[in-house]
Amino acid sequence: WTFLEFVRGFGGTGFGWNLLGHTQWRSPLLQLAEWVGVFGVSWLVIFVNAGFWKRFSHPKSRATLLLAVGCLLVATAYGEHRKADLETQLKQAPTHRVGLVQGNIPQAEKWNVGFSEKIQSRYTELTLRAAQRGVDWIIWPETATPGSAVDVVMRGWLEGLARQVKVPMFLGTPWIERNKDGSGYQVFNTALLISKRGAFLDKYDKTHLVPFGEMIPGERFFPILSRMREWAPIGEFTPGKESKVFEVPIDPAIKVSPLICFEDLFPALSRERVFLKGAQVLVTITNDAWFGATAAPIQHTQASVFRAVENRVWMLRAANTGLTCAINPAGRVVRQLLDPVTKRPQTAGFEVISVGLLDLPPTFYTCVGDWFVSLCGLLLFLGRIWFWRPLRR
Numbered sequence: 001w002t003f004l005e006f007v008r009g010f011g012g013t014g015f016g017w018n019l020l021g022h023t024q025w026r027s028p029l030l031q032l033a034e035w036v037g038v039f040g041v042s043w044l045v046i047f048v049n050a051g052f053w054k055r056f057s058h059p060k061s062r063a064t065l066l067l068a069v070g071c072l073l074v075a076t077a078y079g080e081h082r083k084a085d086l087e088t089q090l091k092q093a094p095t096h097r098v099g100l101v102q103g104n105i106p107q108a109e110k111w112n113v114g115f116s117e118k119i120q121s122r123y124t125e126l127t128l129r130a131a132q133r134g135v136d137w138i139i140w141p142e143t144a145t146p147g148s149a150v151d152v153v154m155r156g157w158l159e160g161l162a163r164q165v166k167v168p169m170f171l172g173t174p175w176i177e178r179n180k181d182g183s184g185y186q187v188f189n190t191a192l193l194i195s196k197r198g199a200f201l202d203k204y205d206k207t208h209l210v211p212f213g214e215m216i217p218g219e220r221f222f223p224i225l226s227r228m229r230e231w232a233p234i235g236e237f238t239p240g241k242e243s244k245v246f247e248v249p250i251d252p253a254i255k256v257s258p259l260i261c262f263e264d265l266f267p268a269l270s271r272e273r274v275f276l277k278g279a280q281v282l283v284t285i286t287n288d289a290w291f292g293a294t295a296a297p298i299q300h301t302q303a304s305v306f307r308a309v310e311n312r313v314w315m316l317r318a319a320n321t322g323l324t325c326a327i328n329p330a331g332r333v334v335r336q337l338l339d340p341v342t343k344r345p346q347t348a349g350f351e352v353i354s355v356g357l358l359d360l361p362p363t364f365y366t367c368v369g370d371w372f373v374s375l376c377g378l379l380l381f382l383g384r385i386w387f388w389r390p391l392r393r
């Protein structure tokens with residue numbers, strides 16, 4: 001089961017949504033992720049349930065249940081202790097303040113030219129209000145701008161707003177570039193860092209696109225597949241070539257790595273940016289308006305919680321609508337933006353979060369990666385050899 005969960009989320013068309021381990025996003029078992037990742041937590045959930053099943057289906061068999069309960073108790077005790085220790089350290093850590101802005105723009109309006117002024121006005125108002133609360137930098141969600149930041153009007157608006165609030169801005173935008181041979185254009189789903197003086201400092205183009213959402217798998221080799229766009233709303237984005245870590249120019253500067261939309265579902269992407277590129281904070285910008293008032297935005301957030309714990313870093317989430325929140329290195333959702341009346345996340349507003357940075361060594365998982373999945377794969381292979389040997393005889 002654990003090995004197949006990994007396979008389901010592997011590769012360009014992978015989709016590691018609703019893993020069994022995600023059910024433990026608010027339990028002490030979550031803390032094991034710094035050793036075995038989310039897949040190891042999935043294994044423990046299965047093992048404990050299998051222990052009870054075997055005890056009741058084979059009344060004389062007790063060893064598996066005792067081992068399972070023992071593992072559960074040890075994991076729970078470790079999780080409670082580890083979380084309490086981290087929370088204590090976070091209270092003493094130096095902090096900076098970040099503003100998370102959620103525009104709550106309906107999907108039907110996002111790319112309608114008639115609503116462009118409304119979208120700009122809303123983000124301007126929310127950003128100015130957040131800045132008045134004394135923030136060091138501000139984050140907007142995925143594709144927050146109602147047009148490409150390359151456009152002269154969009155660029156002028158963003159530059160002017162950054163100079164007005166006088167803090168760096170981190171935001172999502174479409175980015176359009178002409179092909180080198182002049183034959184056409186490429187469209188990227190981009191995260192952009194703007195200085196407090198309005199300069200475009202750095203950008204990251206999303207590397208892992210949503211299959212059948214932002215691209216059609218195999219279209220490059222089989223162009224006829226592009227005809228699917230005639231009856232399905234599938235984007236035609238170009239994937240970025242490399243991961244990025246931004247250096248946000250505050251005092252002191254911090255290294256921040258962007259994850260766009262469902263990129264936070266993939267443990268390897270976050271691990272690479274923390275271990276190899278030195279990211280101190282992970283930021284997920286997303287547009288969960290596609291899901292409406294369903295459980296999906298919360299399910300998406302569950303993945304972000306595991307990325308924070310696996311690498312023991314802050315995870316900041318800014319959604320167009322969905323769940324805009326901050327998750328600390330202990331995996332606790334510190335603050336989340338909810339409608340004051342309905343208590344639902346589908347609302348326009350902002351949250352100001354105090355982020356305390358801990359100087360922690362890399363976790364075992366950050367250093368080694370999905371070793372537990374490799375172990376499961378090896379045992380699965382050896383088990384199949386052992387199972388088939390008697391049949392061959």
